[in-house]
Amino acid sequence: MTYCVGLRLNKGLVFMSDTRTNAGVDNISMFKKMHTWEVPGERVIMMMTAGNLATTQGIVSTLDERSKAPEDRHPSILEAPSMFQVARLVGETVREEIRANSFEGQEADSSFNATLIVGGQIKGSDPRLFMVYPEGNFIEASEETPFFQIGETKYGRPILVRVYEPDMSFENAVKLMMVSFDSTIKANLSVGLPLDLQVYENDAYRVARKQRIDSDDPYYNLISTGWADALKDAFHSLPEFKF
Numbered sequence: 001m002t003y004c005v006g007l008r009l010n011k012g013l014v015f016m017s018d019t020r021t022n023a024g025v026d027n028i029s030m031f032k033k034m035h036t037w038e039v040p041g042e043r044v045i046m047m048m049t050a051g052n053l054a055t056t057q058g059i060v061s062t063l064d065e066r067s068k069a070p071e072d073r074h075p076s077i078l079e080a081p082s083m084f085q086v087a088r089l090v091g092e093t094v095r096e097e098i099r100a101n102s103f104e105g106q107e108a109d110s111s112f113n114a115t116l117i118v119g120g121q122i123k124g125s126d127p128r129l130f131m132v133y134p135e136g137n138f139i140e141a142s143e144e145t146p147f148f149q150i151g152e153t154k155y156g157r158p159i160l161v162r163v164y165e166p167d168m169s170f171e172n173a174v175k176l177m178m179v180s181f182d183s184t185i186k187a188n189l190s191v192g193l194p195l196d197l198q199v200y201e202n203d204a205y206r207v208a209r210k211q212r213i214d215s216d217d218p219y220y221n222l223i224s225t226g227w228a229d230a231l232k233d234a235f236h237s238l239p240e241f242k243f
Contacts, residue, residue, distance in 0.1 A: 001190035002033055002151035004048035005160070005177055006117040008129045008141045010167045012201040013119045016177045017048045018151075018185075020192040034196040035060050037067055037077060041205050043122040045077055045086055046198060050151040051114035051134070058097045059114060063090065083120055083128040087138045090118050095136035115150045120200070127202055155187040156180035170199050170209070175223065178213075182224045195220075 004017040019030040031053060037045045047063075049056035066076045080086045094114055101112045118138075119129040129141035131148040141148060146166060149157060159179050168176070174197065184191050199209035213220050 001188065002050045003153070003156065003181065003184050003188075003191040004033060004050055004117055004150045005147060005156070005180060006048065006119055006129055006131075006141075007147045007164070007173055007177065008119070008127070008166070009170070009173055011170060012199065012204075013046070013127050013129060014170060014173045014177065014200075015046055015048055015117070015119065015196075015198045016174075016181065017196050018181065018191050019194050019196065020190060021053050022190075028192070030194070031057075032196065034198060035064075036198065036207055037064075038206055039078060041123070043078070043120065044200060044205055044207060045083075045118070045120040046200065046207070047090070047119075048117045048150065049114060050116070052112050055097055055101060055112045055114045056116075058101070059090075059093050059116070062093050062097065081122070082125060083118075083122055083130070084140075086120070086122075087118050087128075087130040087132060087140075090116060090130075091132050091136035091138050094132060094134065098134060117148050117150055121202070121205065123205065127200065152184055152188050152191050156184040159183060170201075174199070178220055178223045179227050182220075182227060193220075 002018055007014040015034060017033040019032060020028065021031050022029045033049050035047045063077055067078045075089050077086045077089055080089055098112050113134040115134060116132040118132055119127065121127040129148065130138045132138040147160060147164060159176065163176050181195055193215045195213040197211045197213060198207050200207055
């Protein structure tokens with residue numbers, strides 16, 4: 001399993017993903033789930049993946065290969081005129097990869113499934129954020145749905161719903177996402193550190209802020225401990241129940 005979150009803010013986009021793919025008593029594997037393509041000064045495309053590892057790696061490899069030799073391998077996400085067209089190309093690649101690996105045909109609940117978060121900016125338009133489904137179709141973030149989650153979503157969602165504000169700073173957005181990830185990691189062994197973080201500022205056309213957050217990261221540990229203490233204090237401050 002996995003957990004990835006993409007936030008759309010007034011200032012830009014914030015992406016965070018874990019790196020765990022398999023979990024068990026003696027079986028833990030880590031793979032990067034965040035990928036970036038840049039044409040400095042012209043476009044930035046970021047993508048996070050959840051689902052069958054072979055499928056998601058195939059999707060990323062296909063997109064990457066086409067981006068490196070677009071004159072021979074049309075279409076390329078580095079040629080697409082808009083982020084909408086980028087999302088469409090990613091969706092088509094998802095369908096191709098699932099169809100190539102499934103003898104039963106394309107199904108959303110197939111063991112070959114993949115769900116992706118795709119975001120970025122192409123010069124001449126605003127940053128945009130999409131979620132691409134296993135069927136290849138997609139939806140775009142809006143004022144009503146300003147963030148997307150994929151993978152193990154339920155444990156980290158409540159804090160996002162309660163605290164998220166579109167005009168919050170990047171620093172507060174990262175803090176919010178760390179709380180969301182800490183809640184998920186505490187509740188589900190299939191999600192784990194290290195975490196990958198990328199912050200994209202409007203009209204920068206490059207990812208200037210990126211970071212890997214390991215288990216010994218002092219700020220993450222401070223957030224984890226502080227959030228646990230804050231929850232206990234909040235619980236004890238509530239009115240007592242009486243029979």
